[in-house]
Amino acid sequence: MADMLELGAVEARSALDTREISAVELTSAYIAAAEDTVGLNNYVALTAEHALEMAAASDARIAKGEAGLLEGVPIGVKDLFCTAGYTSTACSKILAGFTPTYESTVTANLWREGGVMLGKLNCDEFAMGSANETSAYGPAINPWQTADGADLVPGGSSGGSAAAVAARSALLATGTDTGGSIRQPAAFCGVVGLKPTYGRCSRWGIVAFASSLDQAGPFSRNVADNALLMQAMAGFDPKDSTSADVPLQDLSAALTRGVGGMKIGIPAEYVLDGMDPEVVTIWQQGQDWLRAAGAELVDISLPHTKYALPAYYIIAPAEASSNLARYDGVRYGKRVEAESLDEMYALTRAEGFGEEVQRRIMIGTYVLSAGYYDAYYLKAQRVRRLIRNDFETAFENVDAILTPATPSAAFPVGRKVDDPVTNFLNDVFTVPANLAGLPGMAVPAGINGDSLPLGLQLLARPFDEATLYAAGQVLEDAAGFVANPPRRAGGVS
Ligand code: GLN
DSSP: OOOGGGSOHHHHHHHHHTTSSOHHHHHHHHHHHHHHTGGGOOEEEEOHHHHHHHHHHHHHHHHTTOOOTTTTOEEEEETTBOBTTBOOOTTOGGGTTOOOSSOOHHHHHHHHTTOEEEEEEOOSGGGOOSSSOSOTTOOOOOSOBOTTOOBBOOOSSSHHHHHHHHTTSOSEEEEEOSSSTTHHHHHHHTOEEEEOOTTSSOOTTBOOSSTTTOOEEEEESSHHHHHHHHHHHOOOOTTSTTOOOOOOOOHHHHTTTOOTTOEEEEEGGGOOTTOOHHHHHHHHHHHHHHHHTTOEEEEEOOTTGGGHHHHHHHHHHHHHHHHGGGOSSSSSSOOOOOSSHHHHHHHHHHHHSOHHHHHHHHHHHHHHSTTTIIIIIIHHHHHHHHHHHHHHHHTTTOSEEEEESOSSOOOBTTSSTTOHHHHHHTTTTTHHHHHHTOOEEEEEEEEOTTSOEEEEEEEESTTOHHHHHHHHHHHHHHHTOOOOOTTSTTSOO
């Protein structure tokens, strides 16, 4: 096989079943690729020995005709997922060395279907960020580059996941999305990323950031591979009280459904002042592709859109401040010894949490405090309801919504790091879906003038991921986008 790394997951599955390649060969190729691209800092732990054992077990099951959905497919895991026996740090110093004794439900689902764990992927600390620059392990680098060779961010928080899939150092990867952390890095790295409906994937065993917004989801290099991973990840879990007992649709059937007769909404409020003209062009292009494939484009209004970011940046820190109270130097990871208990808490948290995490804890504690709760937190929750109502009204008339995934392409490492508010603007198109609990998909749609990928976002009704896969496949076919970043394994490094 000339270049195994170029096979998609669906293709690799059939090459494995016909014994054209073995799981051990495929896994070895990915381990070598991860080692070749170590400069991209996409992995925070490569579990090569374990991966080869899992791959050998996959080969044995394939030989017996007992292959699971993901049998022999090498997968990278965001470091936010607990993996039994392997460090799970949320890329924070405060969880340095933390090795869970339990496996998250989502990753357990993958291994049950024969997936092979390659290792743990870099992300923003506790998933707080949009550039993977808040990681305690240092920034993850995007395999895409501008002509002048500057290092670009992969987006965040699931930056390592998106970058590894683009760089061919993971065939598939898991991510989590609280305000855009799957869709925004997918767009920056030219890969496909899905944030499922809230409740579709179990949150059990995933380090919590903002529990009412967090959702796990799949990364892949094409839409069909994404459906395969989603099919394996999702499912009801009694261990997560917010897990939804709603059967998953047949996603592979959705891939050939097309968009004939589908109504797709274009929200007026997503046209921003000063938006990158190339983003506007690609959005227009996406509308033309869908129309040509038989969809009806409908102008819609989501009037409360402008309040989504401010509401998110109250609700998410509020929940984070409460979730992160557990890192006290007693129960997990790091402890700074001190004379008194209070001092030990304070020193541990001061040293263990990075700047962005501390900022979120302070904002969250403030908006939840007795004097400000009604003015901020309660108000934000009401705004959240209005945003959800906007979508409910829109979905009375349309089946899906098309928007840009991000307001710009990937930017250089370090460019926005000192400006938290500019960083927050990265999430302007992605946050509303989290507030409303809707599924959303980012699909690569083209290349800008600097040869960097740009993505489009599709949104659908709750629990209607199938529509995203149907329309996503149409966009992918029309765009003919080939994910071929310059700094990938075997490429220029
Ligand atoms: N960028 C957003 C934030 O920093 C979203 C992060 C996420 O989805 N985990 O909160």
